[in-house]
Amino acid sequence: MEENTAKKMVVELIGGVGTGKSRVLDILKEDYQAVVIQADEVAKHLEEKGQAGLIKLTEAFGTGILDSEGNLDRAAFAEKIFQNPEALEQVNVIIHPLVWNWIYKKVREIQKGLVIVETAVPDKNPGDIYDEVWYLYTLRETRIRRLMENRGYSREKCLQMMANQLSEEEYRSLSDRELDNNGSPEDMRSQLKSVLGQRFTKG
Template sequence: MMVLGLTGGVGAGKSRILELFSKDYGAQMIQADLVARKLEDPGQPGLAGLVSLFGTGILQKDGTLDRKGFAERIFGNPEALKRVNALIHPLTWNEIKRQIRESSADLIVVEAALFDERSREVCQYLLYVDTQDEIRIQRLMENRGYSRGKCLDIMKNQADRSRFLELADFVIDNSGSLEESRQQIRQILKKTGYDNGPEEV
């Protein structure tokens, strides 16, 4: 089994790269934000932890997390965000480790907004999806209906490209065509020694 970590800034096209791994190599996808989201469902440890930190005021009448209200509450509050991350991140990574342990897949790709050195305990290689800023802005405006200003704000608040490059073993330039990205993935997997992929055409 090989486990790859995949990261990149907003609008870089990580979902397109995940799709190629899934389609061409039958890879199992684990998306950290979806794992975290499930941990914040009723009866899950993430939600219980958030209630103990912030009280029942963060819940809706049906006992689910008021995601919009909670996001507004912690937005622009670094201390609150730090507390949320300190709770949710370890739970998320423990759940990801559990899913990997129980998987029978040859190739697993873990996608997360940001990795750190501890990610090496989970992933053998870290891949960074890099895309020209202007292309990222265009994608966000088209796909999510964001204004240019909102795109720039979000990008400004994310980790710096140099931080990603420090951690990454490989970079996928996702500014071009699907086929160009596919070729880069093929080359990367060759370098890692993973050869359980499609035949060259």
Template sequence: MRVIGLTGGVGAGKSLVLSILNNEYNAQVIKADEVARELMEQGREGYELITKALGENILKPDGSIDRQILSKCIFQDDRIRKAVDGIIHPLVWKFIKGKISSSQEKLIVVEFAIMGEKADIGYDEMWYVYASEQVRIRRLFENRGYEKEHSERIMASQAAESEYLARCDRVIRNDGSIEEIRNQLAQILNNRGQRES
């Protein structure tokens, strides 16, 4: 089993890289953001802790957490972001570690956006998906409807590129074509016999 941690800033194109790894290399993909979302559903531990910390003003009429309101709070107030991160991240990493322990897959890729997270996952390698700030802002506008200022606030809350580069073993450049990404992944993985036939 090979476990890869895949990270990169918002809008870098991690989802495209994950899609290629899943579809062409049969990788089991675990997305930390999706795990966090699950853990914040009603009845789950994350939901209880977040609503206790932030109050009911972040809830929709049906009682579920309003993701847009929560996102706005997180990226406008650093104290709220740190409080939410302190609650959710330990739950996420515990869940992911259990999922890896029970997996029989040859290749597992764990995707996350925040470098400062303390996760004793035991990655074999860390990969950084890179795209220029200009490309990321354009993608966030086209794909998520984010205004430039909102995208810049999110980017400012994430690790600096130098931190990603210092902690990662490989860089996947994702500001070119899909074929260029495929070629980079093939160069990295085919040498280790990871492609499934």
């Protein structure tokens, strides 16, 4: 069967940690053949040895952020910046422009179909690259429970991470559409079908 992918649609999917974006991305890939670009994964790539991101981070924070082989010591660095709002902001100023430039280039290379750019930190200067911005909403306590069960985080760490991200109101103000991810996968499929219809499905 041919895929109904004649038209290109680019969506930014935003939402905080623990909102269940991975589950939604899986549905979008399975049901709508979406090409998914995750900002966190792009950032990790740019923070690898020899990449521009790590070079700039080392210039800003010193070689103490590296392990014995010259790679970023991610666990130690994450603990350091999440407890220091100024350091976290400095990292964002360094990494985010590199990430978005990489993403813009990738999106422009894709000629058709559904493209999802997933991020917890929304693009501040998107221009006209996105057709829509979707906010994924999940109850605060559900997010905390997921993080504690799936990642082994303490409640304190969950709250600290959430405090370092945008509030629900801020996410909503940046979005064109809200998806409720408090239900089952079938509930989410129903919401996505109401938005996308038969576009990008196999048929």
